[in-house]
Amino acid sequence: MPADPRQTLPAHPVAAGASPTTEPIAVRLALITVALAFLALFLVLPLIAVFAEAFRNGVDAYFASFDDPDTWSAVWLTLGVAAIAVPLNVVFGLAASWAVAKHEFRGKSLLVTLIDLPFSVSPVVSGMCYVLLFGAQGYFGHYLQSVGVQIIFAVPGLVLATIFVTFPFVARELIPLMQEQGVSEEEAALSLGAGGWRTFWSVTLPNVRWALLYGVLLCNARAMGEFGAVSVVSGHLRGQTNTVPLQVEILYNDYNFVAAFAVASLLAGLGLxxxxxxxxxxxxxxxxLASGRRH
Amino acid sequence: MHRRTFTRALTALALVVPLSAAAPTAFAQTTLTNVSYDPTRELYKEFNAAFAKSWKAETGEDIRVQVSHGGSGKQARSVIDGLNADVVTLALAADIDAIAKATGKLPADWQKRLPHNSSPYTSTIVFLVRKGNPKGIKDWGDLVKADVQVITPNPKTSGGARWNYLAAWAYGREANGGDDAKAKAFVAELFKHVPVLDTGARGSTTTFAQRGLGDVLLAWENEAYLSLKEFGEDKFDIVFPSISILAEPPVAIVDANVDKSGTRKAAEAYLKLLYAKEGQTIAAKNFYRPVSPDLAEKADVDRFQKLKLVTIDKDFGGWGKAQSEHFGDGGTFDQIYKPN
Known part of the structure; x- marks a missing residue:
C-alpha cells in the first residue's frame, strides 16, 4: 500500500525564516553562554590581563620597559632566528609536500608520519635531543669543540630547535591542497614540453601560493613564540641567547613585572x-586553501 | 592579478628577512661570561657595572659582563654541556665540583684557590611568612603543623633548596638528640607539606610572593630581605629559626674556558674585586653577608642577625659526602620525596 505522502510531512511545517534547530530556546541560550564564557575565560581575559599588566603604571612605564638593551637584543635575536628558520621551512615544506602529494613511492606514509613528529613530541624533549647530540658531552661534542664550533647555548642551537618545532607547519598546509589538486595540470605542462623546474615555478607553485603564505604565517608565529625547546638550548645568556619569550620569563623573575608584560604584549600583538x-x-x-580551511 | 599580489608579498618578505638577520649584535668587545644561580640577579647587575668601571680605570678597555641565572644545579649542567662560562658563581660547592669532575675544565681542588672556601659572601636560610605571621610559625617544628604549606625549590636543580634541606635536617637532628633516622623522618614530614617544587630559588619566591601560594617560604636570607624590598615590608615578615646553616656560595674561574677565549686576566680581576671593598659593599647592600664585614658599610652589616649556624663541612662531612648521600640518585631526598 503506498504511503500517504502527508504522513511524511512534519506536523508543524517550519515557517520561512525560522531556525531549523528544534532545541528549546533555553537550551540554545545555555549552550551559547557556556561557549562564550569559555572563550572569555580562556582567551579574552588572559589577553586583556597581559595588556592591563603592561600598562599598569601608565604608558610611560610601558615604553620605558623597552629602554633595555637586553630586551632589544632579544627582539633582534627572535627576528633573526625566525628569518633563518622560516625560509628553510618553506623550502623543506615545499619539497616534502611536493614529494608526498605528486609522487608515489615506498615509505611515503612513514615520511608523512615523520613530518608530523614535532607535533607529538614535547618541545622540551626535542631541545634535550639537540643537547645530547651537540652538547659538550654529546655524541658530536668533542668533534665540534675541536673545530671550535658552538651549537648549543648559541644561535645555531636556537635555530635548530626552532626549525624542529615549526617543521610541520608549511608541509601540513600544502600536502592536502596539492593532493586535492592532483597532477593533471603538471601532466599537461609536461606534455606541452615544459621541464621540471618550469612546471614547478609556473604551475605547481602558483597553485599553492596562498596556502604557502598561510603556512608561513603560522610557522612564523610559532617560531617567534616558541619557549620550551629554545629554553633548553639557550643557556639564558642575557643580551646574547635570550629570545623574546625567554626574556619575558627573565624579566618576570627579576621582579620586573611591568616590563615582562610589556614585552609579552609584543608577542600577544604578533599573535593578533x-x-x-x-x-x-x-x-x-x-x-x-586546502579544503579543511574553507568555511 | 593574484599572482602579482603574491609576488609583492614575497618581495616584502624578502626585504624584511635579510634586514632583520643583519641587525643582530655583531660588534666585538671583550666579554666575560658569569654563569650564576638564581637569586644573584640584582647583586651581579650592580657588581658588573662596578667591575666594568674598575676594569676601564685599570686597563682603559671596555668590558661587558654577560650573565645567566637559573637553579644552581641546572646552571652547572649547562656549563657541563658546553655553556661557555668564564667564571661560575654558584650556590654551593657541589655544583662546581660536578663541573670539575665531568669536564676537567678546572682542577678538583678549585675551592682552595680563593680565601674563605672561595666564597666572597655567605648567607643562611630563613623563613618568609605572610604579614603578621597568621600561622604562628616560629621555628622548623611549626612547618609540619597540619595546615601549613611550605614553599621550597627542587633540591635536584636548586642550590638554595639543598641548603634548605640540610638546614631542616640539622634541626631534626638537634631536636632528636643527634638521631639521623629521626632527622630524616622530620624532613620527610616537612616535604609532605610542600605543594610545588620550582627549579630555582627565584621561581619559588615568585610562587610564594607573586602567586600567593603557601604559608611559608624557605628562603635564602638575601632573597627574603629582597622580597621585603620589592613587594613592600607590609606584605611579609622574616622569621629567624632557632638553628640554620651557613650557606657558602662559591665562585671559580673555569680555566679551560678562559684560556680558550683569552679572558683569564679579566676573570681573575673580576673575582678579586668581589673580595675587595666594592664587592663586599655591594654584597652587603644586596643582603649577602660579606666575608670581610669591615670592608662593607656598617649600616648594611648591622642588619644581619646573629644565628646559630651549622656548617656543611663540620656537620655534614663536606659537599662531596652530602651531595651523594642526600641528593644523588637514590639519596635521602629520593627516598623521602613522593609528589602528592
Missing amino acids: VTLVVKSALEWRYADQ
Missing part, C-alpha cells in the same frame, strides 16, 4: 596580527 592576516587569507582566498 597573525590572526587577522590568517582570517583575511581564509576569507579572501578560501578556494585556494
Whole structure:
C-alpha cells in the first residue's frame, strides 16, 4: 500500500525564516553562554590581563620597559632566528609536500608520519635531543669543540630547535591542497614540453601560493613564540641567547613585572596580527586553501 | 592579478628577512661570561657595572659582563654541556665540583684557590611568612603543623633548596638528640607539606610572593630581605629559626674556558674585586653577608642577625659526602620525596 505522502510531512511545517534547530530556546541560550564564557575565560581575559599588566603604571612605564638593551637584543635575536628558520621551512615544506602529494613511492606514509613528529613530541624533549647530540658531552661534542664550533647555548642551537618545532607547519598546509589538486595540470605542462623546474615555478607553485603564505604565517608565529625547546638550548645568556619569550620569563623573575608584560604584549600583538592576516587569507582566498580551511 | 599580489608579498618578505638577520649584535668587545644561580640577579647587575668601571680605570678597555641565572644545579649542567662560562658563581660547592669532575675544565681542588672556601659572601636560610605571621610559625617544628604549606625549590636543580634541606635536617637532628633516622623522618614530614617544587630559588619566591601560594617560604636570607624590598615590608615578615646553616656560595674561574677565549686576566680581576671593598659593599647592600664585614658599610652589616649556624663541612662531612648521600640518585631526598 503506498504511503500517504502527508504522513511524511512534519506536523508543524517550519515557517520561512525560522531556525531549523528544534532545541528549546533555553537550551540554545545555555549552550551559547557556556561557549562564550569559555572563550572569555580562556582567551579574552588572559589577553586583556597581559595588556592591563603592561600598562599598569601608565604608558610611560610601558615604553620605558623597552629602554633595555637586553630586551632589544632579544627582539633582534627572535627576528633573526625566525628569518633563518622560516625560509628553510618553506623550502623543506615545499619539497616534502611536493614529494608526498605528486609522487608515489615506498615509505611515503612513514615520511608523512615523520613530518608530523614535532607535533607529538614535547618541545622540551626535542631541545634535550639537540643537547645530547651537540652538547659538550654529546655524541658530536668533542668533534665540534675541536673545530671550535658552538651549537648549543648559541644561535645555531636556537635555530635548530626552532626549525624542529615549526617543521610541520608549511608541509601540513600544502600536502592536502596539492593532493586535492592532483597532477593533471603538471601532466599537461609536461606534455606541452615544459621541464621540471618550469612546471614547478609556473604551475605547481602558483597553485599553492596562498596556502604557502598561510603556512608561513603560522610557522612564523610559532617560531617567534616558541619557549620550551629554545629554553633548553639557550643557556639564558642575557643580551646574547635570550629570545623574546625567554626574556619575558627573565624579566618576570627579576621582579620586573611591568616590563615582562610589556614585552609579552609584543608577542600577544604578533599573535593578533597573525590572526587577522590568517582570517583575511581564509576569507579572501578560501578556494585556494586546502579544503579543511574553507568555511 | 593574484599572482602579482603574491609576488609583492614575497618581495616584502624578502626585504624584511635579510634586514632583520643583519641587525643582530655583531660588534666585538671583550666579554666575560658569569654563569650564576638564581637569586644573584640584582647583586651581579650592580657588581658588573662596578667591575666594568674598575676594569676601564685599570686597563682603559671596555668590558661587558654577560650573565645567566637559573637553579644552581641546572646552571652547572649547562656549563657541563658546553655553556661557555668564564667564571661560575654558584650556590654551593657541589655544583662546581660536578663541573670539575665531568669536564676537567678546572682542577678538583678549585675551592682552595680563593680565601674563605672561595666564597666572597655567605648567607643562611630563613623563613618568609605572610604579614603578621597568621600561622604562628616560629621555628622548623611549626612547618609540619597540619595546615601549613611550605614553599621550597627542587633540591635536584636548586642550590638554595639543598641548603634548605640540610638546614631542616640539622634541626631534626638537634631536636632528636643527634638521631639521623629521626632527622630524616622530620624532613620527610616537612616535604609532605610542600605543594610545588620550582627549579630555582627565584621561581619559588615568585610562587610564594607573586602567586600567593603557601604559608611559608624557605628562603635564602638575601632573597627574603629582597622580597621585603620589592613587594613592600607590609606584605611579609622574616622569621629567624632557632638553628640554620651557613650557606657558602662559591665562585671559580673555569680555566679551560678562559684560556680558550683569552679572558683569564679579566676573570681573575673580576673575582678579586668581589673580595675587595666594592664587592663586599655591594654584597652587603644586596643582603649577602660579606666575608670581610669591615670592608662593607656598617649600616648594611648591622642588619644581619646573629644565628646559630651549622656548617656543611663540620656537620655534614663536606659537599662531596652530602651531595651523594642526600641528593644523588637514590639519596635521602629520593627516598623521602613522593609528589602528592
